[in-house]
Amino acid sequence: MSAQGLGLSRGGRELFSELSFSLGAGQLVQIEGANGAGKTSLLRILAGLSHYGFDGSVARNCPLLFLGHQPAVKGLLTPRENLAWHVSGEGDYSQEAIDAALERVGLYGYEEVPAHNLSAGQQRRVSLARLYLSDSPLWLLDEPFTAIDVGGVAELEQQFVAHVRAGGCVVFTSHQAPRTDHPLFRLCLREGLREGLLGEPR
């Protein structure tokens, strides 16, 4: 995936401009920036959810998995049903695969509980279970660690690294630096950013 000359202004303020980069297999990218720096907007542009109001273009040639601020989890459905009937149009997962994914995100024993009885963090985990099911190579994750406890964050980071090592690409926004020894590209959005090339991996 590549982005060419992305620029965005909101309310007369330039959030970023001339942002160009390309992403390929094996990259773990963190988008950083203060509140209102345009992290979510950038991610939505990359995902193809925004069509107007920005400059530049985005080219993508592989399926993607996008997790936004909203978990897209239906309170009236159980976690199992939420994943089996997910609206993102992914493959038909087997019952075993879904149960295994739910176990990975710590929802073992909650498979048949209506999701409105789950806490915010558990609902978030239902949507994160898709990371263990999907075979989309590109992940765009907006604040994936929100409402997740410390242990869960560590497991997610491991999953990111595993996905990247397997040839995937993970782009996520977060305020906290992941504790991983895998090379991490950082894209820091600051006010008046003229060019945001991906720096050297840290």
Next chain:
Amino acid sequence: MPAPPAPAFCLRLLQRQLVLALRRPAGIANPLLFFAMVVALFPLGLGPDPKLLAGFAPGILWIIALLASLLTSDTVFRSDFDDGSIEQLLLAPQPLYFSVLAYVGAHWLVTGVLLALASPLFGLMLGLPAVALPALFASLLLGTAVLSLVGGIGAALTVGLKRGGVLISLLILPLYMPVLIFGSSAVRAAVQGFPVAPQLAILGAMLCLAIVLSPFAIAAALKISVDA
């Protein structure tokens, strides 16, 4: 695992929407109760003369069905928009055209079809001759499908607004008029003993047109609503 083809995905969405509707039975019962309440209001307002009521019945029943459909059309995409499911739907590899048909189809099954099934009872309450009941049922069955499709456009356009209720009525009520004209005319023709096939054929033609064209509008409107 490969993404399922569009028809399989549509069935999955349809099943999901129907299960969601069945788990909130109040949402299914509300339009029917609304229908029954308003039908009960007319004898109070117009007087209990059965002849008078029977004369007005085709128009009354069709207008109430139209309002009941309007009342629920706001809900087609509302909850899925609020919890982020519509974003996911837009990113799905399957064509959005068919996906929105599944949403609208589920809405029609739990409102329009039920209204059409219950309508003979309401027709009898207003003294509609029994000979007109099949025409009432058939015209409502075809007509409410058009109403659901057109209502879906309004719902998709206003789903991003906090309170889209009034706006949606202003947007789509004008588009409901042709359906009302031919729907109530079918029932009136049946009361007077004329053939109803022409009116039903026109309703069917409207349905074909709506099925082909409205998903384009709904899909475009959803993209705009998510983008805004």
